[in-house]
Amino acid sequence: MNIGGRIKTIFSLIGHFLSPSKWVLIPMLIILLFAGILLWLTNGLSYIAPFVYSLF
Amino acid sequence: MAIVLGISAYYHDSAAALVIDGNIIAAISQERISRIKNDSTIPIEAAKSVLSFARIKPEDVDLVVFYENPFNKLERVLVNLLRTFPRSYRQFPRAISSQIGSKIWVKDTLSERLKIKREKVSFTTHHKSHAASAFFCSPFRESAVLVVDGVGEEDTTSIWYGNGQNLKFIQSIPFPHSIGLLYAGLTAYLGFEVNNGEYKVMGLSAYGSAKYLDEFSKIINIENDESFTLNLKYFSYFTDTETGFGPALEKLLGPKRNKNKPWNLNSEEDKRYADIAATLQQVTEDILKRLANRALKITGSENLCMAGGVALNVVANGKIAMQIGKNHLFIQPAAGDAGGALGSAIIGSIELGDKRPTPLKNCALGLPIETDKVKKMATDLGLSTKLLSDPAQTISEKIEANEIVCFLHGRFEWGPRSLGQRSILANPKLEETKDELNLNIKKRENFRPFAPVILGDHMDKHFEGQPDLMTPFMSTVHHVKKNKVEQLKAVTHIDRTSRVQSVDENNSKLLNNILHCVNKKTGLPIVLNTSLNGPNEPIVASAQDALLFFMRHPVETMIVEDQMISKKGL
Amino acid sequence: MLKILFVKFINFWVWRNPKSMAGKLYKFSLAEYGSMLDLMLASHSTLSGERSSMYLRHALDEARHSDLFRDHINYLADKYPEVKYQPEVNADIDNLFLRMPETDFLAFAYRGEKRARIQFAVYRDYFKKKKLKKEYELFAQLVHDEFEHERYIWNLLQELTGSKKSALVKTWKMAVWELGRTSLRRGRKLSNFVFTLTTIILYFISMPIALSIILFKRSKTGWHRETKI
Numbered sequence: 001m002n003i004g005g006r007i008k009t010i011f012s013l014i015g016h017f018l019s020p021s022k023w024v025l026i027p028m029l030i031i032l033l034f035a036g037i038l039l040w041l042t043n044g045l046s047y048i049a050p051f052v053y054s055l056f
Numbered sequence: 057m058a059i060v061l062g063i064s065a066y067y068h069d070s071a072a073a074l075v076i077d078g079n080i081i082a083a084i085s086q087e088r089i090s091r092i093k094n095d096s097t098i099p100i101e102a103a104k105s106v107l108s109f110a111r112i113k114p115e116d117v118d119l120v121v122f123y124e125n126p127f128n129k130l131e132r133v134l135v136n137l138l139r140t141f142p143r144s145y146r147q148f149p150r151a152i153s154s155q156i157g158s159k160i161w162v163k164d165t166l167s168e169r170l171k172i173k174r175e176k177v178s179f180t181t182h183h184k185s186h187a188a189s190a191f192f193c194s195p196f197r198e199s200a201v202l203v204v205d206g207v208g209e210e211d212t213t214s215i216w217y218g219n220g221q222n223l224k225f226i227q228s229i230p231f232p233h234s235i236g237l238l239y240a241g242l243t244a245y246l247g248f249e250v251n252n253g254e255y256k257v258m259g260l261s262a263y264g265s266a267k268y269l270d271e272f273s274k275i276i277n278i279e280n281d282e283s284f285t286l287n288l289k290y291f292s293y294f295t296d297t298e299t300g301f302g303p304a305l306e307k308l309l310g311p312k313r314n315k316n317k318p319w320n321l322n323s324e325e326d327k328r329y330a331d332i333a334a335t336l337q338q339v340t341e342d343i344l345k346r347l348a349n350r351a352l353k354i355t356g357s358e359n360l361c362m363a364g365g366v367a368l369n370v371v372a373n374g375k376i377a378m379q380i381g382k383n384h385l386f387i388q389p390a391a392g393d394a395g396g397a398l399g400s401a402i403i404g405s406i407e408l409g410d411k412r413p414t415p416l417k418n419c420a421l422g423l424p425i426e427t428d429k430v431k432k433m434a435t436d437l438g439l440s441t442k443l444l445s446d447p448a449q450t451i452s453e454k455i456e457a458n459e460i461v462c463f464l465h466g467r468f469e470w471g472p473r474s475l476g477q478r479s480i481l482a483n484p485k486l487e488e489t490k491d492e493l494n495l496n497i498k499k500r501e502n503f504r505p506f507a508p509v510i511l512g513d514h515m516d517k518h519f520e521g522q523p524d525l526m527t528p529f530m531s532t533v534h535h536v537k538k539n540k541v542e543q544l545k546a547v548t549h550i551d552r553t554s555r556v557q558s559v560d561e562n563n564s565k566l567l568n569n570i571l572h573c574v575n576k577k578t579g580l581p582i583v584l585n586t587s588l589n590g591p592n593e594p595i596v597a598s599a600q601d602a603l604l605f606f607m608r609h610p611v612e613t614m615i616v617e618d619q620m621i622s623k624k625g626l
Numbered sequence: 627m628l629k630i631l632f633v634k635f636i637n638f639w640v641w642r643n644p645k646s647m648a649g650k651l652y653k654f655s656l657a658e659y660g661s662m663l664d665l666m667l668a669s670h671s672t673l674s675g676e677r678s679s680m681y682l683r684h685a686l687d688e689a690r691h692s693d694l695f696r697d698h699i700n701y702l703a704d705k706y707p708e709v710k711y712q713p714e715v716n717a718d719i720d721n722l723f724l725r726m727p728e729t730d731f732l733a734f735a736y737r738g739e740k741r742a743r744i745q746f747a748v749y750r751d752y753f754k755k756k757k758l759k760k761e762y763e764l765f766a767q768l769v770h771d772e773f774e775h776e777r778y779i780w781n782l783l784q785e786l787t788g789s790k791k792s793a794l795v796k797t798w799k800m801a802v803w804e805l806g807r808t809s810l811r812r813g814r815k816l817s818n819f820v821f822t823l824t825t826i827i828l829y830f831i832s833m834p835i836a837l838s839i840i841l842f843k844r845s846k847t848g849w850h851r852e853t854k855i
Contacts, residue, residue, distance in 0.1 A: 027835045027838070031835065038824050042818070
């Protein structure tokens with residue numbers, strides 16, 4: 001995975017939603033940010049989930 | 057002088073297309089390689105196939121153009137999910153997961169998996185890709201372009217003006233008002249699969265009459281400026297992606313049809329569904345004719361190119377052609393989302409200074425069939441093989457004897473139609489042939505029609521019309537002449553229409569020869585031509601696919617170029 | 627052994643009525659179709675012409691099995707109104723042949739065929755006991771085919787790995803890999819559940835943003851963004 005490329009994509013996405021003509025969309029960045037974090041965390045959960053099962 | 061790869065993916069049918077120095081070199085739908093119908097995954101295998109066909113290394117590619125802008129799409133998806141708050145809560149996690157989990161990273165995914173520098177990957181827009189695929193493949197120097205589909209980033213319908221190397225956006229109708237989604241919603245209501253069953257609705261419509269126009273006037277409103285508005289209470293495509301229609305539609309039209317129930321068009325119940333299909337078809341045709349008129353009027357052009365999934369409605373295309381003149385309408389054969397790959401590759405090529413491609417004459421843009429491989433594998437499977445001195449002659453003999461023949465020749469087709477490269481050929485005279493194909497080979501609804509292929513210079517003797525810009529690609533319908541219906545029972549639909557393909561020496565030499573031989577033997581220069589695939593399978597591409605199909609279905613003969621494969625001795 | 631006992635134990639529940647039977651057969655039909663796709667990919671991708679034909683022949687069997695299951699569902703649908711017709715089957719491909727060396731793929735396939743043969747034999751015997759002839763014949767045919775597949779793959783695996791011992795080691799390696807895959811799949815199910823739940827909470831927290839969209843960004847109708855030629 002090209003981390004530099006992925007960071008560029010994140011900046012392009014932020015740029016898209018920060019456009020002054022789309023001010024209504026700016027708060028959506030917050031939703032996207034949280035959803036991204038959730039996706040990242042829960043994807044990680046896939047790998048530790050078998051151990052989580054053992055807790056129950 | 058540039059090498060440009062166009063990619064479409066993630067929604068319906070993904071594809072890759074390669075344009076070198078302004079020439080279309082290859083174009084392949086991912087489903088043909090992956091063998092998953094309407095495969096929408098990122099078409100890495102298709103992209104690798106077009107590159108290896110042209111012997112191009114990934115690092116030699118100058119530009120990769122993705123057919124739409126993922127950020128604009130994300131914006132539309134997010135805005136609509138929030139606009140329909142709180143009803144869309146079930147769709148929200150799925151939509152967010154697919155958007156930020158994969159779709160927005162398309163530049164990175166293409167770069168990493170194709171091993172092409174990220175800087176070489178760019179985006180265009182969905183409807184521009186469609187418009188480019190239609191206009192730049194057409195024979196017109198200047199033309200109006202009409203794009204009608206479900207939805208792109210935001211637009212569902214758009215009008216463009218093409219002139220030489222230029223393509224200019226004129227106006228559009230945004231989501232959620234969409235002819236494509238109207239048709240898709242009713243497709244689901246009629247018990248067919250969305251994105252795969254729309255053409256079944258079109259076939260079914262001929263069995264009904266448009267009795268539900270009053271009800272439909274509540275569903276869709278057409279304005280004086282030819283724009284249209286859907287009454288959204290009947291639809292649910294932003295809160296339920298599986299069905300697309302809401303309970304209000306069932307209140308208006310009656311209960312939806314049970315998805316898997318076999319069709320019986322003699323029953324009152326199924327006749328009602330056929331009437332609904334007929335009404336939908338008529339409304340769609342009416343809107344498309346109005347949109348076509350508007351596109352011509354505001355651009356001042358006498359030519360029209362069409363693309364987008366709705367442009368695969370061949371019955372509507374035939375009506376539009378009647379209205380504007382048959383040689384003034386061009387439909388790009390892969391009018392659906394796959395076609396966006398071709399359009400985006402051409403856009404990239406022109407941006408890098410190349411000329412627009414020469415008009416599309418032939419759809420054989422896929423990979424060639426490996427005859428030696430088929431022969432060897434057929435022998436390994438215990439099938440018998442025979443080298444033919446004159447394949448056209450042998451095929452015509454079999455057609456005359458009412459045999460059904462699988463036929464593979466050259467590179468496979470671009471677009472959803474079999475045009476003689478991967479086809480099942482049969483005698484068009486007998487209705488039993490149609491039943492045999494529908495019931496035992498294609499295993500599909502018995503109301504579905506089959507298409508004929510005819511020598512172009514004989515067309516007006518059997519059909520009400522001459523070859524035009526669409527007939528080589530099966531993109532329109534013509535009426536069978538009244539006195540010929542008896543002779544063409546297997547390829548005449550109940551409304552006397554036929555999705556005819558015209559052939560001449562320039563667009564398919566071998567098929568042209570076959571039709572000449574058939575004409576000598578039967579007095580008819582016509583053969584039934586249907587796609588070489590089983591139910592819900594992509595059309596055959598490779599040697600293995602061909603043999604798998606042949607072994608699984610009750611067909612006795614398969615002809616691959618000059619090799620005849622048969623089941624004798626099995 | 628434990629697995630056989632378990633399959634025997636839940637037989638009464640799996641085959642309790644025609645609808646439940648159709649559901650189970652549909653899952654088998656899907657699995658066989660998916661195997662067919664993977665074997666077609668193997669046939670396309672292997673460097674050996676001989677093995678390409680072998681995989682194609684195997685793919686043909688898998689396709690036939692998928693059709694047999696589907697046909698039996700439709701036979702049940704003819705008899706019992708509660709069973710839905712299944713005109714076609716769609717499955718996804720795992721692209722296994724592209725994700726692992728050919729010998730690993732074979733070891734995986736060998737384990738799958740063996741597992742299926744054992745499971746189908748239990749069903750065959752169950753239907754024989756119940757005197758359900760059609761179902762008995764269906765599974766008897768499948769057991770026979772799975773045994774043939776198991777045999778040819780095992781021979782091929784020994785040939786490609788060089789010895790019986792190396793082939794065995796491969797199957798053990800794949801057993802570990804499968805264990806990891808099963809765990810990951812279970813993990814994904816859990817993570818999908820957590821993601822869905824938390825994202826729905828996020829959705830409802832976003833209500834003020836949703837209201838501002840509803841107020842200030844109404845959906846448009848008619849033509850827009852008009853440009854003159």
